[in-house]
Amino acid sequence: GQSLEQPSEVTAVEGAIVQINCTYQTSGFYGLSWYQQHDGGAPTFLSYNALDGLEETGRFSSFLSRSDSYGYLLLQELQMKDSASYFCAVRDQAGTALIFGKGTTLSVSS
């Protein structure tokens, strides 16, 4: 089956850089996705890595190493509004649906 591990909580201050790691075990791998979810809201898509390397989208970047079954989400120039839960996700064994990790709660303070 599929399993994902990520830290449960991370804290940081405004303007800082934070990295949220995700390790995975999968039967079949199609890529690693990241989602953000604010308290009481729905998850929203942040990024997707199918190949090794770094993908950058504004203040957020995502990295993947398939040989290490590892990826991370990098958030730069943190803002208070970045306080949220962040989930890494992979496709299920059949490759048809997304399975989410347990999520990392990021708290940004001033």
Added chain:
Amino acid sequence: DAMVIQNPRYQVTQFGKPVTLSCSQTLNHNVMYWYQQKSSQAPKLLFHYYDKDFNNEADTPDNFQSRRPNTSFCFLDIRSPGLGDAAMYLCATSRRGQGGEKLFFGSGTQLSVL
């Protein structure tokens, strides 16, 4: 704007009383999903449809069923809700074959069971 709409936003039902949650989409996506999310936990996949093909997760309780009468609508039926079924239910869509990792979620239905 194209979107995924879930109704109602909040649903209260009684223990054992059947309840139906609805989801509609204007994105014309071929895949629709139902996730259950309990407080401070990850979204847990219940089922998904790829067009009309229904896929049930192995650990989804028999108490949960789903219908997709057409591309735009999908329903989640909970036949006999228990206290443990109180959760946020999230509907999502994606288009297979177009970077299908990107799911579009509705705002969710928060279900309370009394």
